[in-house]
Amino acid sequence: MRCVIARFPFDLVKSDxxxxxKGIKPExxxxxxxxxGRRAYPVKQVGEVITRQDRRDFTAGEVTRALxxxxxxxxxxxxxxxxxxRKLSPMQTAxxxxxxxxxx
Numbered sequence: 001m002r003c004v005i006a007r008f009p010f011d012l013v014k015s016d017x018x019x020x021x022k023g024i025k026p027e028x029x030x031x032x033x034x035x036x037g038r039r040a041y042p043v044k045q046v047g048e049v050i051t052r053q054d055r056r057d058f059t060a061g062e063v064t065r066a067l068x069x070x071x072x073x074x075x076x077x078x079x080x081x082x083x084x085x086r087k088l089s090p091m092q093t094a095x096x097x098x099x100x101x102x103x104x
Contacts, residue, residue: 003066005051006058012050014070020049032060035073043067043074 002011021036024045032043044055047063064074088096 001069005062005066006053010051012066012070017050021046024049031077032064033075034067
């Protein structure tokens with residue numbers, strides 16, 4: 001299957017991807033991952049091996065789309081929730097803007 005990763009075209013075949021990852025120890029998964037055989041690999045690690053490019057040259061989304069189209073199972077990491085900002089009263093806002101009193 002032809003796909004584009006980091007603006008370069010690649011002809012990828014599922015069996016070739018499996019063969020290239022054979023014998024490579026998976027790194028700890030902290031983000032998006034792909035299941036190849038019985039192992040879960042970080043998407044960026046697989047992308048680096050199959051494209052022979054630096055991980056900074058492509059996004060995890062590009063590799064995830066290509067591997068999904070090849071028939072691999074990919075898990076996309078959920079974005080970390082941003083905590084809601086605490087609502088300050090007008091008095092607390094004024095106090096924060098004025099700062100702490102100077103030490104005498």
